Amino acid sequence: MDWLAQHRAVVDCYKKEVMIESSDHPKVVFVGERQVVPVCVISAMEARQLMLEGCEAYLAHVIDAEKVNPTLEEIPVVRDFPEVFPNDLPGLPPHREVDFTIETFPGVAPISIAPYRMAPVELQELKKQIEELLEKGFIRPSTSPWGAPVLFVKKKDGSMRLCIDYRQLNRVTVKNKYPLPRIDDLLDQLKGATTFSKIDLRSGYWQLRIAEKDIPKTAFRTRYGHYEFLVMPFGLTNAPAAFMALMNRTFHKYLDQFVIVFIDDILVYSRSMEEHEQHLRIVLQILKEKELYAKLSKCEFWINQVVFLGHVISGDGVMPDPAKVKAIMEWRVPKNATKVRSFLGLAGYYRRFVEGFSIIAGPLTKLLRKGVVFQWTEQCQRSFDELKKRLTSTPILVLPSGSGGYVVYSDASKQGLGCVLMQNGKVIAYASRQLRPHELNYPTHDLELATIVHAVKLDAAVVWRKILDFN
Structure with a gap:
């Protein structure tokens, strides 16, 4: 150690280098082995077998200590509205200006489908969630002639979401033509904004009641009984349009001034911190008065860059959400026209960022034409790869301002x-x-x-x- 100190040795573990420098000799750098050792991936069953044979196993748990979600009391303005951020929905929502209705075509008879089979773990979860919904008053026992089956969909966090298969009901439902806003139009309203807050409503659909006459149509059948919803469930064809209408009525006075809404997502935007304090207070006051509740853990406040509707928005402009671009980059080569259509649907969402998107995608769109036999050619592969390449190097698009040509x-x-x-x-x-x-x-x-x-x-x-x- 004394010899290293005498020669002023500098050890760089990251670069795998040792630099020795003295007054008598020129600087000498020793470079270690830099070959990357490949990671060996094994299955859970193999790992279990190795542990049974006596091998030691270690679980590495990495925590991002820098990112800590602030508490309600730490967020300016937000701390004045604790009622808007309960730990759970308090119960049945109030009757609003318009309750959710389900209008079916004349002469349609009630439709009832037998329950789907479930695994034991799903049945256990089903029983638990039904009890929770009954306790909150969101569902009640039913004698309705209608009945839809239920199934579970796994969430990102591993928990299971209860879903009702309303496909048969949706086929006989008169469609609500209430328009959803264009994403481009919403983004254009953000020109000049530098401070943002994003509010995500807690189980937004459950904050709108169903008209009494239409409650029987929401009935669902399970092994544990026949139930019907008193609040708007997920899966109904007109649910997004109905909730969009509710949000537009709620914030109509301030839309495109400092608020934009898309179904149950609310974005507050301002040109300065001072403006934002006023704007955020107005929005939270409206939510409090209308008894609309948000989930604090999914909200973001007082930020200068926000991810909204698949885009990253800041004072510099707008760019695609890297998470969505990653999904496109990991897309496997399509094996049929349906997969091509899905790929173009996701990639096409960001066509405004890609110069000549339609021209590049030409070979792929030809595969979707009626009567064309699916055949993946070299030209299709080049088109597929080029779209991926372009989406990884998209520019930041500026938002149009009122000044300048x-x-x-x-x-x-x-x-x-x-x-x-x-x-x-x-x-x-x-x-x-x-x-x-x-x-x-x-x-x-x-x-x-x-x-x-x-x-x-x-x-x-x-x-x-x-x-x-x-x-």
Whole structure:
């Protein structure tokens, strides 16, 4: 040890280096073995067998000590509204302006389906959850001629969510045409915002009661009895539209000023901390008055970057949620048209971030055409890989502001139409589409004009129509 100190030895364990320096000799660096030892993955059964044979086993438990969720009392403004953040829903919600209704087609007879078989552990969980719902008053015993089966879906945390299979009821239900907002339109409202708070309602659907006449239609059958819901259950076709209508009524005065809502998610946004204090207080006061409750552990307050509707939003702009991009990157090569459609559905959600998305995806969309035999070619593989590559390197798109000019750059070719909207040299959105059969005969100048028309009418052009001034 004295010799190391004398020669001022510096040991870098991370780089696997030892540096020795003295006045008599030049600096010498000894580099250790840097070969990465591959990790051997074994199954749980193999691990159990090895332990039975006497092998020692160690469980490593890693905790992120830096990330500690603050308590209610530590959050400014929020601490003044403890009633909004109970540990559980207090019971049946009040009757609101409009209760949830289930209108079925005329002449439809009640539908009853036999219960599904369940594993013993599921039956145990079913009995427990039914008792909890009865205790809260959310369900009651039923004699309804309607009856849907139940099943369980595993949550991310490993617990099981009770789901009612209302598919047969949904088929005979008149659809509620109440519109859900476009994600692009919601994001455009956030221009200039630097401070955010995200509020997630606790079991939001259970905070809306069902009209008395329609309660029997929610009945479900189990081994432990026949029950019906008094609150809006998950799985009904019109539930998202009904809850969206409730939230719009609740916050209509402040929508697109400092609040945006999407079903049971509420985002409060402000240009400064001072504004945010006022805005957050207004929103929490409304929730308190309307007896709407939130889950504190799923809420975020006073943050300068927020994940909302699959996007990361900050004062710099908007970008895709890395967790969603990771899911796209891990997507396996599709084996049929259904898998291709699912992949394009998720990837297409972020098409505004990818220049020429439709052109790149062309070989994949051709597989979805009627009468086309599914055949995965090298061209399809290149398209699949290129979309993944583009989504991992998407730019941060700026949100359009009221000041400064806007420029649309367009490009047209026999492969498709593409355009990009920019402001102050920064990209706001990309848009593209493939050529229609009759457009393949267009001359170049007509294709360029078609690109401009596309920019005004479709996709990200929803933004452009609002701000472009055609004189």
